[in-house]
Each structure stands twice: as structure tokens, then as C-alpha cells.
Amino acid sequence: MDLKSLIRDIPDFPKPGILFRDITTLLRHPEGLRYTIDLFAQKILDAQLKADYVVGIESRGFMFGTPLAYKIGAGFIPVRKPGKLPAAVHSIEYQLEYGTDCLQVHQDALNPDSRVLIVDDLIATGGTAKATAQLVNKIGCQLVGFGFIIELRDLQGRQNLPDVPIITLVEY
Numbered sequence: 001m002d003l004k005s006l007i008r009d010i011p012d013f014p015k016p017g018i019l020f021r022d023i024t025t026l027l028r029h030p031e032g033l034r035y036t037i038d039l040f041a042q043k044i045l046d047a048q049l050k051a052d053y054v055v056g057i058e059s060r061g062f063m064f065g066t067p068l069a070y071k072i073g074a075g076f077i078p079v080r081k082p083g084k085l086p087a088a089v090h091s092i093e094y095q096l097e098y099g100t101d102c103l104q105v106h107q108d109a110l111n112p113d114s115r116v117l118i119v120d121d122l123i124a125t126g127g128t129a130k131a132t133a134q135l136v137n138k139i140g141c142q143l144v145g146f147g148f149i150i151e152l153r154d155l156q157g158r159q160n161l162p163d164v165p166i167i168t169l170v171e172y
Contacts, residue, residue: 003170006032007150021150021172023121027063036169040064040147041071043167044117049145051117053077053110057103057132058084060121064149068119077109077116079132090139094131103131105139112140122150123168126157133162 056065069076
């Protein structure tokens with residue numbers, strides 16, 4: 001199945017000069033969504049990325065991370081923006097192009113030495129994925145890899161990530 005044909009391009013969003021890769025058209029396509037999750041899970045299993053937990057990055061990482069965790073027999077842990085988790089959290093601040101941002105995970109979500117696979121819909125510059133990896137590392141977990149539906153190769157985001165396997169399904 002050609003996943004690129006199910007991903008819509010939206011020019012000049014969110015600002016002029018940006019070509020946005022919209023996955024909502026993939027999500028609404030039952031066969032395409034099933035194929036995406038099945039292919040993603042198979043690639044993870046083929047790479048022997050044994051994970052105790054799939055960590056999904058807010059919010060599109062939740063859409064793919066949860067069914068992926070189910071398929072590979074792992075738990076699912078959400079990493080969220082500040083103020084969205086009700087219990088005590090671990091936090092990490094990271095640099096954006098203009099300013100900083102923060103990610104959080106519940107303090108009781110991950111045990112040290114857990115094996116973690118980080119999942120999101122897209123990797124561009126890699127900043128958010130890198131920060132999530134730092135958060136996982138701060139807790140004492142073992143990062144086994146990353147998984148992304150889409151990789152924007154020209155932005156070289158994978159060069160900013162730790163040296164672990166990176167699985168992508170579609171490259172632009």
C-alpha cells in the first residue's frame with residue numbers, strides 16, 4: 001500500500017513556506033490505518049526492539065503509539081505538555097527555535113531499567129524526540145529505539161537523536 005497517497009500535503013501551514021504533512025487523511029482510511037499499524041509493528045518486531053513500554057509523544061504519538069503497544073505486547077505511556085497529567089511528574093525543558101518547551105511523564109509511569117520505544121507521527125528536526133529520550137534517560141530507562149510514521153529527511157532530525165535504531169515508514 002502506498003502510504004504517501006494517504007497523507008495530504010497542505011502548503012503554507014502553519015505559516016508561509018511550510019509544507020504540512022497531514023495524517024488525518026491516513027487516520028480516516030480504515031485499511032490504510034490498519035496497514036500502518038501492522039507494518040509499524042512488524043518492522044519493530046523484525047528489528048528485535050523488545051520494549052516494555054511504548055512512549056507516545058503528545059498528541060499524535062498517542063494515535064499510533066497505543067495500538068502499536070497493543071500489537072507488540074507492551075504498555076503505553078503518554079508524554080505530555082505541562083498541566084495535563086494529574087499526579088506527580090518528571091519534567092524536562094528543551095530548546096525550540098524561539099524559546100523553550102517542556103514535556104512531562106508521571107513519576108510512577110516507568111520503572112528504572114524499563115525498555116522504552118519512543119513513538120511519534122513525524123520526525124522533523126528531532127527536538128521533541130530528543131527531549132523525550134532525555135526524559136526517559138533521566139528516569140533510568142533503556143531507550144531501545146524510535147518509531148515515526150513520517151521522516152522529513154532534509155531537516156536531518158535523526159542526527160540529533162541518540163544512537164539507537166530509528167524506524168520510519170514514509171520519507172520525504
